[in-house]
Amino acid sequence: MERVSWYWPGSPGIPADDRGLAYGDGLFETIRVTADGPVLLERHRDRLLSGAQALGIPFGGCDYQQWLDEARARSLLEAGETDQIVKLTLTRGSGGRGYRIPDQPQPRLLTSVMSAPPVPRQPVSVRFCRQPVSPAPGRAGFKTLERLDQVLASQELPPECFEGLMADHEGRIVEGTRTNLMLVQGHETVTPPRHHLAVAGTLRDWLVAVLPDQGYTVTEQRLSRLDVQGGGLLLLNSVMGAVPVGQLDSVSLAVTPETLKLAQWIQQQIGLQHLDS
């Protein structure tokens, strides 16, 4: 018997006793595949593997390599005309007595494919959400299957609103429901610290690593409502890239030429559509 159970598009359904379903006992990644191939693939791998280690789910580098080989054999990660998203869901599998984990967990890795959402070509409209976000101590940043904060915040968004900004219990602005945040002023950028985040995005982490080489300063610092109302706000995730914010609730935000320039550089680097300039 293989240690990991693999589920591919078209596989039968998941057993009702799966611990991912029962307890949120697992992790996920959504990987965008563009005309240039998969976006930030190594960073998705690293987050998945470090999350699995933190939760104690036995899924390591060799398992990931096995998935990668099979996904490539199935042409799921091939650069193509049609943009798509490959979603990975890793669960601890079935078994155990209640919350207690089984002696020999047999993880499940589910792979599904969906079409990518369009990348906005204009600055977007966002709002402050009432639903707070509560990063769990000890697993801040990992993309676990516990995402009810984000689901409930999304319920507050009318269709024309692109994203909602979520605050922690102290009122600091932490992130969007599906994006990280970055403030741009000239060549200075500010983003909330990693250990305060509910999800540490792959694009955010990559930018923190590479922006200094591009002549930007990167400061990891908590943000207030006033900070984000000052303009120069970018939404970040690896599925849509960098999206400038033009309106926050009823207030128009300045989208400076520097902000647009950085957003377009990011889109170019990861092979995503440019904004209209």
Next chain:
Amino acid sequence: MERVSWYWPGSPGIPADDRGLAYGDGLFETIRVTADGPVLLERHRDRLLSGAQALGIPFGGCDYQQWLDEARARSLLEAGETDQIVKLTLTRGSGGRGYRIPDQPQPRLLTSVMSAPPVPRQPVSVRFCRQPVSPAPGRAGFKTLERLDQVLASQELPPECFEGLMADHEGRIVEGTRTNLMLVQGHETVTPPRHHLAVAGTLRDWLVAVLPDQGYTVTEQRLSRLDVQGGGLLLLNSVMGAVPVGQLDSVSLAVTPETLKLAQWIQQQIGLQHLDS
């Protein structure tokens, strides 16, 4: 098409895009069925329905009644010799764009049956867990599918340890991984307040309602480590009833005659096995 999708023991697996699996977007209940029938059935119903309302999952009293009729037709809730547990898992179903919920959610209700764990016949041994518990603001007490705190706390427990006590981020003792807590001193009882709980147990809620008529005072008050180390500690859940604690880490706890008496009265009321006296 029926609005709710029903899954019974033996049904095919769950679609991989179920939002319960993807985001913890759902709720569950575990109902013990004894020789007297289902334990605290109405309180399980009430918690499930109020949780569904809080999350905005369209599952109401008529849907529950439909489940109850079908479960009875399948003899799942019949009083019997063999004790069993009927587990209900309610999810928001499939669909939506990412975290955003679909316009017309089609919830799933999964019913599964398992054998009940033995009820301890002697006071049990417990320990303090390092893993904290973080009740989510706005959904404290509801039994959502987000239970990673409890899974990770359970990993700290050696096999001979019956339960782990979890503290909040301020160090107050909130509950066990699968039980609520009650301190008994004579005819005075103390239990942590409902809005601080990760799970508001049906047995705890029932006791808060009925104990005053039995001549007990019930005080809802936060507990410190010192409080629970003072003895007279009962673990509560509707699957095992009331279980006295005889040891906490390396310290023996007093199990007073009053504590034993209350525990036995509770077991008798809900049709569960008595402790050895």
